[in-house]
Amino acid sequence: MTADQRTGPSRANAFAGLRVLDFSTTIAGPHCTRMLADMGAEVIKIESSDGDTMRNRPPVRDGYSTAFGQLNVGKKSIVLDLKSAEGREAVRRLVTTADVLVENFRPGVMRRLKLDNASLRGLNPKLIYCSISGYGQTGPSAELPAYAPAIHAASGYDLAHLAYQPNRHQPDYCGIYLADVVSGIYAYGAIASALYQRRTTGEGQHIDVSMLESMLSLTLNELQSAQFPVKKQTRPQFGPVETADGYVMIAIASEKSFRSFMQAGGHPELISDPRFAEYHHRREHWAELMDIMETWSRTLTSQQCLAALDRHGVPCSAYRTVAEAMADPQTAHRQAFADVEDGGGTFKVLNQPFRLSGGNPAPTPRVATLGQHTRAVLADAGYSADELAALGVG
Template sequence: MTEATQALRPLDGIKVLDLARVLAGPLCSAMLGDLGATVTKIEIPDHGDDSRAFSPHVGGESSYFMLVNRGKKSVTLDLKSDEGRELLLGLIKQADILVENFRPGVTARLGIDYEAVKALNPRLIYVSISGFGQDGPLAHRAAYDHVVQAMGGIMSVTGWPDGPPTRIGDAIGDVVAGIYGSWGALAALLQRDRTGKGQHVDVAMLDSIMSLQMVSLSQITGGKGAPGRVGNAHPISAPMDSYQASDGYVVIAVANDALFARLARALGNPGLTDDPRFKTDPDRLRHQEELRSVIESWTRTRSTEEVTQLLDEAGVPAAPIYDLAQALATPHAQHRQLLHTVQHRNAGAFQVMPQPVRFSGIASGGDYVAPTLGQHTDAVLSGELGLDGPDIESLRLRGVI
């Protein structure tokens, strides 16, 4: 790892302006920062990103905000004022990437939409993340993760058949849109190297969450129609479900006949492979409840640890069902070093989780400390725009910063 830790990170020298709030946009820019970009977050004076108010707080700082805004600079600007917008335009002239997640139309009213700023900086990559995209019949609508999970189909396949459509527990609509936003920004950077020109990257949360559902889409395009809810089971393979152990639940995942033969041997019942109910995957799908009874007669007499160990030794994919705290405490997660401890000026020692991809030739680690509100305003305005102390103080007194 010596060469990797000494190498430049791929986005070193790239300047990102983050005009986004809460999760999708801020996550996009944070991931670019993880790769070495300098990310400057523009916030409302005296208020900041809405997520600064999200609990819990550590040393007066939102843990949510510190996770999603790791490694950024914070500059406060009143974008409703002419002077605030002029300062922003000065920063835009020097930026490589701008990330925003306003509802479509807001940036145009502020005079900072892509069409307005590309003449100032033709190389600018302008990433817009919104609920429904920049065009189309629903483009004007506001959206949160709940909304796109509902409209995007993923709630319809989450939960049990006799229960209501269920939201996936975390804000997957925001997260995947943020990931796609960073992916789009990187692709546009590569294109800019070839053409010398920036472009507008349009990411919709609704599009993003629909694109995740390959299994459901395969049923629709294959002529079977939209699938329904199947609990923790899988719509096209069995046994692939959660099962009761003596002290909790385990997941067992068998996706082909060879794996089922291994499972049958591990259960001490190799003859299951000859049972006409269980010979093939379609057979097992039709007889899942009978198969569940067979499997749980074995798992219920064993602990989750014993079940997963025995099945691992047999070459059958299986795992206990953890909450996130339990998952992070496992020796494997500790080895993978998913969490990084930083020293925050108010929160003290605090753990953050940067993007998890590991590279053999890219430096690991970085400055993952989130900023306090307006922490870097003076430094950025003087260093980037050449303002002196009296000018900055005058802007502050007038509420521009």
């Protein structure tokens, strides 16, 4: 490994000089703004006196949540009471210096506070205002309450996933909030696009991100089969393949990988078997093919099976825990994790999963305490000592 590979390029600064006002809470919005912060933007997280609810989500050490830290490291934190006239006025002052505003309140909340896009546009025509919500800002479902599990169900994702589970009749529980993460990524991409467009037009715009549609984007094949139903679902299912001491995942997604799998498993004759030689026939007889191959895999330990598959270039993996994935030498090589710190100590957060030759995204290694930057940010906005006192800023 070269010195450049060990240390990598300098920290990304693509968004250096940009100011982001972050009103978002929980996961989707904070995930988006964490990405902006990692790319060099100044992100000012605006919280109530109670703070983002994620500040209390486990794991918590000495009162500090690492779940909150992973989503919000590198941001400044200020406390404002948006229900008060003084708090709303502070937002308006900050908006005049901002490039981006991100919020994920239920549609209508910011309008009632007169902090919506239309109300703020006159203060700063260049402002890019991003709203993330369950169903979008308008329409018959717009104001319904929405959290990721409800969106998973509403989007069809849960039942689409169920269709690939043999002999299952009840949707799975899903504790991983895909809708939040995907929506945050789409919001980040939309903001980057709007910033680029602003270079030409000189004007900002409103971005409306729907969690429902973000989840629909994960059902690529299902969107088409919903329009053009097939008589029988014969798509190959890549699932656990049994070994002598557990299971491995084998993904046979190409003709080359199919042939390699047959060679690795000692069944080269199946390459020309009429049941399997052509892809469309293989789809029809997939379960039969996997039953045959498991007569081979069950004679090997998982590690022996993986070694044989690797020798033949077959895509495969052990089933690992997240802790095991974090310990993979590949993630160390990629510098996939950064050490950050809060009041409870040091912990690791995931870096962004892309690398740029001109500078890598990386978090500023400190998580702000609630309201830590209120005085400094407002003083920079021109607030006098008396005005700060009127806002209750000590």
